Amino acid sequence: MSIITQYSSYAWVKFWTPSFWLPSNITWSDFKDTEDVVYPKFQEICYPVAYSIIVVFVRLIIERCIFLPWGLRRGLKQTKKKVAKNVLLEEAYKQGGSDLPHSKITGLAKQLDWSVRQVEQWIRHRKQQNKPSALVKLTESGWRFTYYSFAVCYGLWALWDKPWFWNIDECWTNYPHQTVSWDIRLYYVFQLSCYWSMLFSQFVDVKRKDFLEMFIHHLTTILLIIFSYTCNLIRGGSLVLIIHDFSDVFMEAAKIFKYIKWQRGCDTCFGLFFIVWTVTRLMIFPGYLIKNFWLTAPNFMPMFPAYNALKYLVVVLFLLHIMWTYFILKILKRALLSGKTERDSRSSSSEASATEDTSDQTASSVRLRKK
Structure with a gap:
C-alpha cells in the first residue's frame, strides 16, 4: 500500500509540474495573492462538480413548475395516444x-x-x-433557453467594464500576474457547473443524433474552462464562453415556438439564430479570438504546453461549428427549394429521419417555412 501511495504522490507532483502549466521561470509559488493581484485557486474549479447537482435541481424546478404547466395550457399532452395492442x-x-x-x-x-x-x-x-412527446422536448428547451439567457446577461454584465472585452490584447498584458475579480470567478464557476450538469444529463435527456458531437463539445468546453482557470488564462477563456452563448438563446426559443406550433415565432427566431450563429461562431470566433490566440498572444508572452493545449481545444470547437453549419445549410437549402417545413437536424431525436442533425450545442427540431 505504501508503494501505491508513494507512486500516487509522485504522479500527482509530476502532473502539476510548472513547466507544463506555467511559462518558463514561473512557479506555483508565484501564484500567491498580494494586495494588488488575486490569483485563481485550483480547488475553486473543483467545486462545480458538486454544484452541478444543484443545477440539476434548479433545472427540475424550472421545467416542472414553469414550462410543464405552460405547455399543458398550450394544449400539449403529457403522454401520447397509445397504439392498440397487437x-x-x-x-x-x-x-x-x-x-x-x-x-x-x-x-x-x-x-x-x-x-x-x-x-x-x-x-x-x-x-x-x-419518441419523446413535444411537451418533454418543450421543457428541456425551456430550461436551456433559461440557462443561455441568464449566461448571456450575466456574462455581459461581468465583462462589460473589463478592458479585455473591448481590446483582446489585454488578455495577455502582464500575464500571468493578472487579478481575477469575484464576478469573473462566479461566471466561471457558474458556467462550469452548468456544463458538468449538461454532460451528465445528456445520458438521460431526449437522445439526439449528434449525441457524440455534443459530448465532445461539452467535454472540450469543460477542459478549456479547467485549463484556463488553472493557468490564469481566464480573460481569454471568458471571451470564448460568452461568444458561444448568444446564438443558443435564439435556437432554443425557435424550438419552443415550434413545439407550441407558433410558426411565425419559430421562423423569426430561427432566422435570428442563423444570423447570430454566423456572426459569432463563424466570423468573430475564428477571425478574432482564434487568430489572436494563435498569432498575437506569442508576441506578449512565452508559450508553454498548457497554453498550446488550449489553442487546440478552441480549434476543436471551431471544427464542430463547421460541421453543424453544414447541416444547418442543408436544412435551409431544402426548405427554400421545396417551400416545405423542414427540421433542424441539429436537434432531432435519435429516431428521427436522416435529414436531422445535431447540437448544441445544437439540438432541436426547428421547422422552417418559406416566406
Whole structure:
C-alpha cells in the first residue's frame, strides 16, 4: 500500500509540474495573492462538480413548475395516444423495427385479415410512441433557453467594464500576474457547473443524433474552462464562453415556438439564430479570438504546453461549428427549394429521419417555412 501511495504522490507532483502549466521561470509559488493581484485557486474549479447537482435541481424546478404547466395550457399532452395492442405486430416490430420489408407487411396483413395500409399505419403509430412527446422536448428547451439567457446577461454584465472585452490584447498584458475579480470567478464557476450538469444529463435527456458531437463539445468546453482557470488564462477563456452563448438563446426559443406550433415565432427566431450563429461562431470566433490566440498572444508572452493545449481545444470547437453549419445549410437549402417545413437536424431525436442533425450545442427540431 505504501508503494501505491508513494507512486500516487509522485504522479500527482509530476502532473502539476510548472513547466507544463506555467511559462518558463514561473512557479506555483508565484501564484500567491498580494494586495494588488488575486490569483485563481485550483480547488475553486473543483467545486462545480458538486454544484452541478444543484443545477440539476434548479433545472427540475424550472421545467416542472414553469414550462410543464405552460405547455399543458398550450394544449400539449403529457403522454401520447397509445397504439392498440397487437401481439403479432408487436413481435414483428421488435424484431424488425419500423423498416419492415413490404413482403413482411403483406404477410402480416393476411394473417390479421387487415389491409396493408392498416398494418403500415399501426407500425407508424408504434414508432411515434417511442419518441419523446413535444411537451418533454418543450421543457428541456425551456430550461436551456433559461440557462443561455441568464449566461448571456450575466456574462455581459461581468465583462462589460473589463478592458479585455473591448481590446483582446489585454488578455495577455502582464500575464500571468493578472487579478481575477469575484464576478469573473462566479461566471466561471457558474458556467462550469452548468456544463458538468449538461454532460451528465445528456445520458438521460431526449437522445439526439449528434449525441457524440455534443459530448465532445461539452467535454472540450469543460477542459478549456479547467485549463484556463488553472493557468490564469481566464480573460481569454471568458471571451470564448460568452461568444458561444448568444446564438443558443435564439435556437432554443425557435424550438419552443415550434413545439407550441407558433410558426411565425419559430421562423423569426430561427432566422435570428442563423444570423447570430454566423456572426459569432463563424466570423468573430475564428477571425478574432482564434487568430489572436494563435498569432498575437506569442508576441506578449512565452508559450508553454498548457497554453498550446488550449489553442487546440478552441480549434476543436471551431471544427464542430463547421460541421453543424453544414447541416444547418442543408436544412435551409431544402426548405427554400421545396417551400416545405423542414427540421433542424441539429436537434432531432435519435429516431428521427436522416435529414436531422445535431447540437448544441445544437439540438432541436426547428421547422422552417418559406416566406
